[in-house]
Amino acid sequence: MSKMKKSLLLFILPIFMLGSALIFYADDLYESFGTTATKEMAKLAPQPVVPKKIKLSKKPIKAHKVIAKKPAYSIDGFDWSLPAGTAVEPYSGLIDEYDRGLDYVKSVFIMVRWDKTNPRKGQFNFSSFEESLNEVSPKKVLVRLEVNSACEAPKWAMKKLRASKDKSLIFWDKAYIDLLKPYINAFAKRYANDPRIIGVQLGIGDGEYDDSNCAFDNKDGWGEFWMSPKAIANAEKKFGFNPEIFEKQSKAIIDVYVSAFAKNKTKLAFTNIAPSFSWDAIGEPYNKKLKQIAKYVWKTGIGNRDGHVEIWMRFIDQSYGVQLKSRQDGTCFLDFDENYAKQVQGRYWGTENEFYGDKGYVKSANGPYENQPYRFLISSLRALQMRRNYFSIAGDSMKVMDHPVYKTQRFLRYLTKVMGKQMHNTPDAFVLLGERYISQDHAKNFANEPCVKNSKNSIAVRSFGRWLTEKSQSKPALKVKMPANENYWGQDFYLPEGVDYEYFARKSHQFLFDINDELANMRCKNTCDAEIKITFKDTAKTTVNVWYGNKQYQSVKTKGDNKIKTVSFTVNSRFQNTIQGSDFMIESKAADLNLIMTRVNFL
Secondary structure (H helix, E strand, O other), X not given: OOOOOHHHHHOOHHHHHXXXXXXXXXXXXXXXXXXXXXXXXXXXXXXXXXXXXXXXXXXXXXOOOOOOOOOOEEEEOOOOOOOOOOOOOOOOEEEEOOOOOOOOEEEEEEEEEHHHHOOEOXXXXXXXXXXXXXXXXXXXXXXXXXXXXXXXXXXXXXXXXXXXXXXXXXXXXXXHHHHHHHHHHHHHHHHOOOOOEEEEEEOEOOOOEOOOOOOHHHEOOOOEOOOOXXXXXXXXXXXXXOHHHHHHHHHHHHHHHHHHHHHHHHHEEEOOOOOOOOOHHHHHHHHHHHHHHHXXXXXXXXXXXXXXXXXXXXXXXXXXXXXXXXXXXXXXXXXXXXXXXXXXXXXXXEEEOOOOOOOHHHHHHHOOHHHHHHHHHHHHHHHHHOOOOEEEOOHHHHOOOOOOOOOHHHHHHHHHHHOOOOOOOOOEEEEEOOEEEEEHHHHHHHOOOHHHHOOOOEEEEEEEEEEEEEOOOOEEEEEEEOOOEOHHHHHHHOOOOOOOEEEEEEEEOEEEEEEOHHHHHHHOOOOEEEEEEEEEEOXXXXXXXXXXXXXXXXXXXXXXXXXXXXXEEEEEEOOOOOEOOEOEEEEEOOOOEEEEEEEEEEO
């Protein structure tokens, strides 16, 4: 499958080869699928220390009352319901390679080959592409112009172009830019303003084919703007490649696209703003230049399409708008820069979450099929946190994937309605709890942050979300084990040495939550109705209360049946930071609550 990219395998291949495999499993996922891996979750250690009771504000709060018509209620598993009337954001959605008739997929991915549409110099024929647009209508289209390989360049152009042994065009040659420019101009003249086109991937380099005959089944390059150390060494020796030329010519290619698309440049999706162009010592000078190129991309106002969100903790860098901030217990929480979010609004800001399905190469890289609903859940929530407005998925795999706890099919439909939302129109805010671990190498930009500086090699990241943060004195819970024979679910890219697990929840008697102040003032200045949804593992009989200000609003009794459930509390509130700087508290009376996720629906 062409979108199941080689880059996922080869970019992290050295790491796969150096390490064996680990894999995470929540115990209820084992129970649901009956996998042969160990079914017992490791006992949590150390045991949590019950925090002191939080002092509640004694100041009376007016006009904050429970909506009496809807008492607290519980359902099994996750609850992905949204307020009635929640509309899909126009410039957002799930993308598939084919039109499979899936109701939650609104766009299709189409490749346009340079040789087929520019067969002679100065002659452009997009009739086959036009037919494809008509065939998939009314779905919109994400386009990738295949202009990076000798296998896809016109024969007349190849008389002036050079290519590496693996068929990648030498993109830093002036001749490449000179020949590319008329083609990009011709395409943009016809399609830049076409409402059927949601995005055009701006790929540079990475045009490899494994087959000398250019058979498409052996296509390994997708214009994803990276090179292996071996490829760099060969390019330096044979084609005069160096970091300065790399930066200069990459910017020149970007300029070609930006000039052609003009006011529609926000549709352009540059394919790599990551901090890594390559690895090993030979790659470091190029990685430094990539940071400058990424800044240039940002300033031009164009968009981005990164991949590998399946490796959910890989994206720990300021280039993604991510911020690591310290908690008093020494852990980090993963925040997001709201100014960054505002600046990418309106741009194509996509990702790919597609490495799923019952295929041998997928399972060899990421472990058993049974882990996929969990992987898709965590990675998709990370993409939402990073404000990605488009996700490319493998529709053939997703249409048959489901899970009794994670409820994948409902989750897919939830995604379509929350992607691309901003503070003024989001139907919800969420935070995913737990604890996940990254190595020091993946937090270099935050070296002075206490939670990074004071850790040895393993940095604990306790939660991430969108417009909702958890501020509790809680401990990690529900250990998700990663058997060494199951390839870490592909997560060994960022994992510290010796760590073979993550936590799916946090446990405490009390949890504090804070809604982003700007959002709260915008949506709830004069109070608003909201539904607070908490997803937890029901491990003990207790009473769970929701508090705001100095009042206990609603409560529900748990059964202690070890099921994952979601309880919804309906409140009317202004969310004005009345509990030690937080907006509301979840309290469990008799025992720790193993809390997985909290969501707030704005009704």
